[in-house]
Amino acid sequence: MPAQILNGTLVGEALKQDVAARAAKLIAQGLQPGLAVVIVGDNAASKVYVGSKVKACQALGLHSEKHELPASTTTDELLALVQSLNARNEIDGILVQLPLPPQIETRRILEAIDPLKDVDGFHAINVGRLSQGEDALTPCTPTGVIALLDHYQIPIAGQHAVVIGRSDIVGKPQAMLLLHRHATVTICHSRTKDLPAVARTADILVAAIGRTAMVTGDYVKEGAVVIDVGINNLTSPDEARRVFPDAEIPQRLEGIAKRGYTLIGDVEPRSVIEKAGWFTPVPGGVGPLTIAMLMQNTLKAAVMRRGKA
Numbered sequence: 001m002p003a004q005i006l007n008g009t010l011v012g013e014a015l016k017q018d019v020a021a022r023a024a025k026l027i028a029q030g031l032q033p034g035l036a037v038v039i040v041g042d043n044a045a046s047k048v049y050v051g052s053k054v055k056a057c058q059a060l061g062l063h064s065e066k067h068e069l070p071a072s073t074t075t076d077e078l079l080a081l082v083q084s085l086n087a088r089n090e091i092d093g094i095l096v097q098l099p100l101p102p103q104i105e106t107r108r109i110l111e112a113i114d115p116l117k118d119v120d121g122f123h124a125i126n127v128g129r130l131s132q133g134e135d136a137l138t139p140c141t142p143t144g145v146i147a148l149l150d151h152y153q154i155p156i157a158g159q160h161a162v163v164i165g166r167s168d169i170v171g172k173p174q175a176m177l178l179l180h181r182h183a184t185v186t187i188c189h190s191r192t193k194d195l196p197a198v199a200r201t202a203d204i205l206v207a208a209i210g211r212t213a214m215v216t217g218d219y220v221k222e223g224a225v226v227i228d229v230g231i232n233n234l235t236s237p238d239e240a241r242r243v244f245p246d247a248e249i250p251q252r253l254e255g256i257a258k259r260g261y262t263l264i265g266d267v268e269p270r271s272v273i274e275k276a277g278w279f280t281p282v283p284g285g286v287g288p289l290t291i292a293m294l295m296q297n298t299l300k301a302a303v304m305r306r307g308k309a
Protein backbone atom coordinates (compact mmCIF):
# COMPACT_ATOMS: atom_id res chain seq x y z
CA MET A 1 0.00 0.00 0.00
CA PRO A 2 1.48 3.41 -0.89
CA ALA A 3 2.36 5.72 1.97
CA GLN A 4 -0.16 8.04 3.59
CA ILE A 5 0.45 11.76 3.34
CA LEU A 6 1.32 13.93 6.33
CA ASN A 7 -0.42 17.10 5.19
CA GLY A 8 1.58 20.06 6.50
CA THR A 9 -0.62 22.63 4.81
CA LEU A 10 -3.67 21.40 6.71
CA VAL A 11 -1.89 21.07 10.07
CA GLY A 12 -0.10 24.41 9.60
CA GLU A 13 -3.42 26.16 9.01
CA ALA A 14 -4.94 24.63 12.15
CA LEU A 15 -1.94 25.69 14.23
CA LYS A 16 -2.02 29.22 12.81
CA GLN A 17 -5.71 29.53 13.63
CA ASP A 18 -4.92 28.60 17.21
CA VAL A 19 -2.17 31.27 17.27
CA ALA A 20 -4.59 33.82 15.77
CA ALA A 21 -7.19 33.10 18.48
CA ARG A 22 -4.63 33.42 21.27
CA ALA A 23 -3.13 36.55 19.69
CA ALA A 24 -6.60 38.14 19.52
CA LYS A 25 -6.95 37.70 23.29
CA LEU A 26 -3.56 39.35 23.89
CA ILE A 27 -4.39 42.18 21.50
CA ALA A 28 -7.64 42.77 23.41
CA GLN A 29 -5.44 43.30 26.50
CA GLY A 30 -3.36 45.83 24.59
CA LEU A 31 -0.49 43.50 23.74
CA GLN A 32 0.07 42.97 20.03
CA PRO A 33 2.88 40.46 19.40
CA GLY A 34 5.43 41.85 16.94
CA LEU A 35 8.01 40.18 14.71
CA ALA A 36 10.93 41.88 12.97
CA VAL A 37 12.43 39.98 10.05
CA VAL A 38 15.85 40.98 8.77
CA ILE A 39 17.16 40.04 5.36
CA VAL A 40 20.60 40.93 4.03
CA GLY A 41 21.39 40.81 0.31
CA ASP A 42 19.26 39.38 -2.46
CA ASN A 43 19.22 35.60 -2.12
CA ALA A 44 16.09 34.70 -4.12
CA ALA A 45 15.01 31.79 -1.90
CA SER A 46 15.50 33.87 1.27
CA LYS A 47 13.31 36.60 -0.18
CA VAL A 48 10.51 34.11 -0.79
CA TYR A 49 10.78 32.69 2.77
CA VAL A 50 10.88 36.14 4.36
CA GLY A 51 7.86 37.23 2.30
CA SER A 52 5.86 34.23 3.57
CA LYS A 53 6.85 34.96 7.17
CA VAL A 54 5.69 38.58 6.99
CA LYS A 55 2.47 37.60 5.21
CA ALA A 56 1.67 34.98 7.87
CA CYS A 57 2.04 37.63 10.61
CA GLN A 58 -0.35 39.93 8.79
CA ALA A 59 -2.92 37.16 8.36
CA LEU A 60 -2.81 36.37 12.10
CA GLY A 61 -3.02 39.95 13.34
CA LEU A 62 0.58 40.14 14.54
CA HIS A 63 2.66 43.25 13.97
CA SER A 64 5.46 42.57 11.51
CA GLU A 65 8.20 44.55 9.86
CA LYS A 66 10.77 43.69 7.26
CA HIS A 67 14.26 45.18 7.33
CA GLU A 68 16.08 44.79 4.02
CA LEU A 69 19.80 45.55 4.03
CA PRO A 70 22.23 45.58 1.10
CA ALA A 71 24.57 42.62 0.44
CA SER A 72 27.53 44.88 1.39
CA THR A 73 26.27 45.31 5.01
CA THR A 74 29.00 44.91 7.66
CA THR A 75 28.79 42.93 10.89
CA ASP A 76 28.77 46.20 12.87
CA GLU A 77 25.92 47.64 10.84
CA LEU A 78 23.83 44.53 11.33
CA LEU A 79 24.71 44.43 15.05
CA ALA A 80 23.45 48.01 15.35
CA LEU A 81 20.10 47.04 13.81
CA VAL A 82 19.77 43.99 16.08
CA GLN A 83 20.51 46.16 19.12
CA SER A 84 17.90 48.70 18.10
CA LEU A 85 15.33 45.90 17.73
CA ASN A 86 16.35 44.45 21.12
CA ALA A 87 15.62 47.84 22.67
CA ARG A 88 12.09 48.20 21.25
CA ASN A 89 9.41 46.91 23.61
CA GLU A 90 6.83 46.29 20.88
CA ILE A 91 9.16 43.89 19.05
CA ASP A 92 8.84 40.41 20.57
CA GLY A 93 10.63 38.35 17.95
CA ILE A 94 13.74 39.03 15.87
CA LEU A 95 14.56 36.76 12.95
CA VAL A 96 17.71 37.29 10.90
CA GLN A 97 17.29 35.23 7.75
CA LEU A 98 20.22 32.89 7.01
CA PRO A 99 22.51 32.50 5.20
CA LEU A 100 24.18 35.88 5.67
CA PRO A 101 26.77 37.23 3.20
CA PRO A 102 30.29 35.87 3.85
CA GLN A 103 31.72 39.10 5.31
CA ILE A 104 29.23 38.98 8.18
CA GLU A 105 30.12 37.04 11.33
CA THR A 106 26.91 35.04 11.65
CA ARG A 107 27.53 33.72 15.18
CA ARG A 108 28.16 37.24 16.53
CA ILE A 109 24.86 38.36 15.05
CA LEU A 110 22.89 35.42 16.44
CA GLU A 111 24.45 35.88 19.90
CA ALA A 112 23.52 39.59 19.85
CA ILE A 113 19.80 38.84 19.64
CA ASP A 114 18.05 39.07 23.02
CA PRO A 115 17.48 35.37 23.91
CA LEU A 116 13.92 36.28 24.94
CA LYS A 117 13.31 37.56 21.37
CA ASP A 118 15.17 34.71 19.65
CA VAL A 119 12.21 33.18 17.78
CA ASP A 120 14.59 31.04 15.68
CA GLY A 121 16.05 29.43 18.81
CA PHE A 122 19.58 29.86 17.44
CA HIS A 123 21.10 31.79 20.38
CA ALA A 124 23.52 29.74 22.52
CA ILE A 125 21.25 30.26 25.56
CA ASN A 126 18.30 28.68 23.78
CA VAL A 127 20.43 25.92 22.24
CA GLY A 128 21.71 25.16 25.75
CA ARG A 129 18.26 25.25 27.29
CA LEU A 130 16.93 22.90 24.61
CA SER A 131 19.83 20.55 25.24
CA GLN A 132 19.04 20.57 28.97
CA GLY A 133 15.37 19.92 28.33
CA GLU A 134 14.42 23.30 29.82
CA ASP A 135 11.67 25.48 28.42
CA ALA A 136 13.15 27.42 25.50
CA LEU A 137 12.42 29.02 22.17
CA THR A 138 13.22 26.11 19.84
CA PRO A 139 14.04 26.15 16.09
CA CYS A 140 10.90 26.35 13.97
CA THR A 141 11.44 23.59 11.41
CA PRO A 142 12.29 20.71 13.78
CA THR A 143 9.62 21.87 16.24
CA GLY A 144 7.16 21.81 13.35
CA VAL A 145 8.13 18.22 12.54
CA ILE A 146 7.23 17.19 16.10
CA ALA A 147 3.91 19.05 15.81
CA LEU A 148 3.16 17.21 12.57
CA LEU A 149 3.91 13.81 14.11
CA ASP A 150 1.75 14.71 17.12
CA HIS A 151 -1.14 15.82 14.95
CA TYR A 152 -1.24 12.41 13.27
CA GLN A 153 -0.70 10.71 16.65
CA ILE A 154 2.43 8.99 15.38
CA PRO A 155 4.22 7.56 18.41
CA ILE A 156 7.73 8.89 19.11
CA ALA A 157 8.64 7.36 22.48
CA GLY A 158 10.66 4.17 22.09
CA GLN A 159 10.87 4.55 18.32
CA HIS A 160 14.19 4.59 16.50
CA ALA A 161 14.53 8.00 14.85
CA VAL A 162 17.32 8.49 12.31
CA VAL A 163 18.12 12.10 11.42
CA ILE A 164 20.20 12.55 8.27
CA GLY A 165 21.95 15.92 8.53
CA ARG A 166 23.67 17.67 11.43
CA SER A 167 22.97 21.35 10.82
CA ASP A 168 22.38 23.78 13.68
CA ILE A 169 19.08 24.80 12.07
CA VAL A 170 17.50 21.36 11.66
CA GLY A 171 19.55 18.19 12.26
CA LYS A 172 20.94 18.85 15.75
CA PRO A 173 17.82 20.45 17.26
CA GLN A 174 15.65 17.78 15.60
CA ALA A 175 17.69 15.06 17.30
CA MET A 176 17.33 16.84 20.68
CA LEU A 177 13.57 17.30 20.32
CA LEU A 178 13.10 13.64 19.39
CA LEU A 179 15.34 12.58 22.28
CA HIS A 180 13.28 14.62 24.75
CA ARG A 181 10.24 12.76 23.46
CA HIS A 182 12.02 9.52 24.35
CA ALA A 183 12.96 8.34 20.87
CA THR A 184 16.21 6.43 20.38
CA VAL A 185 18.07 8.83 18.11
CA THR A 186 20.82 8.33 15.56
CA ILE A 187 22.34 11.32 13.74
CA CYS A 188 23.86 10.56 10.33
CA HIS A 189 25.91 12.73 7.98
CA SER A 190 28.21 12.64 4.97
CA ARG A 191 30.81 10.50 6.76
CA THR A 192 28.36 7.90 8.04
CA LYS A 193 29.33 4.40 6.87
CA ASP A 194 26.65 2.61 4.85
CA LEU A 195 24.07 5.33 5.29
CA PRO A 196 21.25 3.40 3.55
CA ALA A 197 21.70 0.50 5.98
CA VAL A 198 21.54 2.81 9.01
CA ALA A 199 18.55 4.67 7.56
CA ARG A 200 16.74 1.35 7.03
CA THR A 201 16.76 0.78 10.81
CA ALA A 202 14.60 3.91 11.30
CA ASP A 203 11.00 3.89 12.41
CA ILE A 204 11.09 7.67 11.87
CA LEU A 205 13.48 8.93 9.20
CA VAL A 206 14.16 12.67 8.94
CA ALA A 207 15.99 13.82 5.80
CA ALA A 208 17.64 17.22 6.25
CA ILE A 209 20.73 17.17 4.06
CA GLY A 210 19.90 19.58 1.25
CA ARG A 211 20.61 17.06 -1.54
CA THR A 212 17.96 16.58 -4.19
CA ALA A 213 16.14 13.23 -3.93
CA MET A 214 19.10 11.58 -2.21
CA VAL A 215 16.97 9.39 0.05
CA THR A 216 15.53 6.62 -2.13
CA GLY A 217 13.39 3.60 -1.30
CA ASP A 218 16.62 1.76 -0.55
CA TYR A 219 16.96 3.92 2.61
CA VAL A 220 13.49 3.14 3.92
CA LYS A 221 12.17 0.31 6.08
CA GLU A 222 8.74 -0.96 5.11
CA GLY A 223 6.12 1.14 6.91
CA ALA A 224 8.52 3.80 8.23
CA VAL A 225 7.56 7.46 8.73
CA VAL A 226 9.62 9.57 6.31
CA ILE A 227 9.95 13.30 6.97
CA ASP A 228 11.45 15.38 4.16
CA VAL A 229 12.88 18.69 5.33
CA GLY A 230 14.66 19.46 2.05
CA ILE A 231 13.62 22.19 -0.37
CA ASN A 232 15.50 21.99 -3.68
CA ASN A 233 14.85 23.09 -7.24
CA LEU A 234 14.65 20.40 -9.91
CA THR A 235 15.15 21.74 -13.43
CA SER A 236 15.57 18.60 -15.57
CA PRO A 237 12.41 17.10 -17.16
CA ASP A 238 14.18 13.71 -17.45
CA GLU A 239 14.99 13.76 -13.76
CA ALA A 240 11.40 14.72 -12.98
CA ARG A 241 10.13 11.70 -14.93
CA ARG A 242 12.52 9.47 -12.98
CA VAL A 243 11.86 10.70 -9.42
CA PHE A 244 8.16 11.56 -9.27
CA PRO A 245 5.29 9.06 -9.25
CA ASP A 246 3.45 8.75 -12.59
CA ALA A 247 0.42 10.66 -11.36
CA GLU A 248 2.51 13.74 -10.53
CA ILE A 249 4.65 13.89 -13.65
CA PRO A 250 2.39 16.06 -15.87
CA GLN A 251 2.04 18.85 -13.30
CA ARG A 252 5.76 18.67 -12.46
CA LEU A 253 6.74 18.99 -16.12
CA GLU A 254 4.34 21.89 -16.45
CA GLY A 255 6.04 23.59 -13.50
CA ILE A 256 9.45 23.17 -15.10
CA ALA A 257 8.16 24.49 -18.43
CA LYS A 258 6.54 27.53 -16.79
CA ARG A 259 9.00 28.52 -14.05
CA GLY A 260 12.12 26.61 -15.02
CA TYR A 261 11.98 24.37 -11.93
CA THR A 262 9.78 22.27 -9.68
CA LEU A 263 10.26 21.95 -5.91
CA ILE A 264 11.61 18.68 -4.58
CA GLY A 265 12.94 17.61 -1.21
CA ASP A 266 15.81 15.39 -0.10
CA VAL A 267 13.58 12.35 -0.63
CA GLU A 268 12.85 10.65 -3.95
CA PRO A 269 9.06 10.42 -3.90
CA ARG A 270 8.61 7.69 -6.51
CA SER A 271 10.53 4.96 -4.70
CA VAL A 272 9.90 6.10 -1.12
CA ILE A 273 6.11 6.21 -1.42
CA GLU A 274 6.20 2.48 -2.22
CA LYS A 275 7.99 1.63 1.03
CA ALA A 276 7.02 4.22 3.65
CA GLY A 277 3.94 4.11 5.87
CA TRP A 278 3.76 7.91 6.06
CA PHE A 279 5.59 10.67 4.24
CA THR A 280 5.63 14.47 3.90
CA PRO A 281 5.18 15.89 0.40
CA VAL A 282 7.27 18.77 -0.98
CA PRO A 283 5.77 21.32 -1.19
CA GLY A 284 3.04 21.08 1.46
CA GLY A 285 4.84 19.01 4.08
CA VAL A 286 7.26 20.49 6.58
CA GLY A 287 7.43 24.00 5.02
CA PRO A 288 4.04 25.26 6.26
CA LEU A 289 4.84 23.97 9.75
CA THR A 290 7.99 26.08 9.89
CA ILE A 291 5.93 29.23 9.39
CA ALA A 292 3.26 28.11 11.88
CA MET A 293 5.95 27.46 14.51
CA LEU A 294 7.48 30.88 13.90
CA MET A 295 4.09 32.41 14.64
CA GLN A 296 3.79 30.25 17.75
CA ASN A 297 7.28 31.26 18.90
CA THR A 298 6.49 34.95 18.37
CA LEU A 299 3.40 34.59 20.54
CA LYS A 300 5.35 32.64 23.14
CA ALA A 301 8.09 35.29 23.17
CA ALA A 302 5.50 38.04 23.65
CA VAL A 303 3.90 36.23 26.59
CA MET A 304 7.28 35.32 28.19
CA ARG A 305 8.60 38.84 28.07
CA ARG A 306 5.56 41.03 28.61
CA GLY A 307 2.57 38.74 29.16
CA LYS A 308 0.33 39.20 32.15
CA ALA A 309 -0.47 35.55 32.69
Ligand code: GUN
Pocket residue numbers: 095096097098099120140141169
Ligand atom coordinates in the same frame (compact mmCIF):
# COMPACT_ATOMS: atom_id res chain seq x y z
N1 GUN B 1 17.32 29.86 6.60
C1 GUN B 1 16.81 28.63 6.36
N2 GUN B 1 15.99 28.25 7.37
C2 GUN B 1 16.00 29.26 8.26
C3 GUN B 1 15.35 29.45 9.50
O1 GUN B 1 14.60 28.62 10.02
N3 GUN B 1 15.60 30.63 10.12
C4 GUN B 1 16.41 31.57 9.58
N4 GUN B 1 16.62 32.70 10.27
N5 GUN B 1 17.05 31.41 8.44
C5 GUN B 1 16.83 30.26 7.78
